[in-house]
Amino acid sequence: MLHTINKSPFETSTFASCLGHAAAGDAVLLIEDGVYAAIADTEPGKQIKAKNGTVSFYVLGPDVAARGLTNGSLAEGIQVVDYAGFVDLVAEHEVAQAWL
Amino acid sequence: MLHTINKSPFETSTFASCLGHAAAGDAVLLIEDGVYAAIADTEPGKQIKAKNGTVSFYVLGPDVAARGLTNGSLAEGIQVVDYAGFVDLVAEHEVAQAWL
Amino acid sequence: MEEPDVSQPGVTKKFMYVNRRAPYGTVYALESLEVVLIGAAFDQDVSLAFLDDGVFQIVKGQDTAGIGMKNFSPTYRALGDYEVTKLYVEKESLETRGLSEDDLLEITYEDEDDDWAEKPSIHVVKRDEMTQLMAQQDVILSF
Amino acid sequence: MEEPDVSQPGVTKKFMYVNRRAPYGTVYALESLEVVLIGAAFDQDVSLAFLDDGVFQIVKGQDTAGIGMKNFSPTYRALGDYEVTKLYVEKESLETRGLSEDDLLEITYEDEDDDWAEKPSIHVVKRDEMTQLMAQQDVILSF
Amino acid sequence: MEQLVKFSVVVNEGPYTHQASDSAYQFTKAALEKGHEIYRVFFYHDGVNNGTRLTVPPQDERNIQVNWTELAEQHELDLVVCVAAAQRRGVLDKSEADRLGKDADNIAPGFRISGLGQLIDAGIASDRLVTFGD
């Protein structure tokens, strides 16, 4: 399963709920304000680092750049994709679940 | 100052942020999904109980009833008001700040 | 107006409607329920998940007269008539919100395979069971 | 089209714009900034507060080419030209988000009372100072 | 005796999706019933979508636009839709539609389109500004 998260982890509980329901082998893609979860050395960034490997983490590059974050500032192990990569991720996983 | 909160404390950080910025003598009115913060024996309900006295807490009765909560299930010390009471609260405080 | 337009009559997929929002503050709960009712005509394998603030949707005793909005909670009780009989409610979400199963609407259905016995539609499940249920779906609709 | 219509020319109130949301994911930051620009014509005592996710609005290096939206962050740097010179940023909000003042746009104004010296508009303040600032206002606009 | 106050109300969300407009309506009605003055109701962000006369809610549901229009008629309310926000979202009156080359308009009776200055003016001229949003 591919989970998408579009909410800031500092503003809503969406990120926490998604991580609580992501099974081993699932992928999580952060988009829109969801990309803020990827900032290294924050609480959500640490949770990503801790869960990385069990779950694969991706972040949408165009949303990262729009928000002034650099790829170097992201938590270790997160892979940056563009919209074409987003399409690939949906295609590769049988089901996409949007955490809104 | 009168603070209004219209978000569930379980979904967003609005409730926490408002309480972090409410000064002694301020009033906090819970409306819409914000009324869920008033449920006794929950984390937000306990925070209200702890801060009650320093800050006055109010909840909008029609929103409580709509959500199937009873006045008896609310944290101690919260005062229930109707829309007319909401108007009074705004009138009585020099400034109203909406925490959205 | 809303004719079921089943383009692929042979296909049965597992549809899950994921409800994570409270009612009334936003319209998502109501309009999600409208999808469930229309979707029932399509003969798919349907279940509903209630987690996070979504559990508030099925709290009993809702009375919306004071806010001027329609109380749509009785419609959940009618879901059995639409053959929507699997409502999974997350235990952890209830507990965090100070709720127990007793606070929820009584939602039942008549089991045609068991002499129309009346059975509960609501199943309170733990988070890891919810995760497993989600993993079994073909289509997940979240609003 | 947008003529200042100052109905009470003698009145000066303390207006605070409270920014608590990130840019781009929603339009509130942009449309709030539009109010600030229009409001500048009214000669009120204006300040802006950035707290919670609002601090993300003034992060430097924003590049929106990839999402097809307009980058409006340069407008914050022009606020000094509109005599909007008090931008309060909450320290705790920055820290929670892994940010420091170095990550923010450089926003300055020329102080006409001090031989047009260039001065910083941004003031990083602690939560209790922010609370005090809020308490001094006559009108608080939050979007 | 209670002191009478001059309120302005800001509505930042459209009809139905969020409760904001409903809450603002109930608040405004209650304030008027208590004898207070409503200086202005200002519709911003998606709030401008409250001002379209093309809505047709189900018959068993409240009609939010009609509620506002009727309240405005009864109490001579000044319902202002922000022009910039409205143009982004497709809420136009006849003269805006003509000026912008659009073949239809959709503004509801009782609402008028004006600039953001009307919001600042409301903040200055009113005793209290109350915001409803998401």
Added chain:
Amino acid sequence: MEQLVKFSVVVNEGPYTHQASDSAYQFTKAALEKGHEIYRVFFYHDGVNNGTRLTVPPQDERNIQVNWTELAEQHELDLVVCVAAAQRRGVLDKSEADRLGKDADNIAPGFRISGLGQLIDAGIASDRLVTFGD
């Protein structure tokens, strides 16, 4: 070689206020560029507000409705606006307006109004359903 997939896309928020419609547009465009099929784009909740032709965004801003309309023209996309959600929010085509006694309509070119069954059908008929919302 990559496998081609049949997608449907759900858009639950209106233009400008939330990024959902922009993200959905970028996703749809990227999927088409990779040769995938888009079975349907379904607009629900406030998403129906993407389908009004009366929007006039500032000239330096993207025109979300026009983006969708042009993409639909280039790729024969099926852009469906949910009728129930649209009526609540004031998005009508000519025949709906006539039927409901409204004096104007506002549907944009390339969009059609239909029932919620089209969403379920998209779920059944597509390999993948991707939702964008708030």
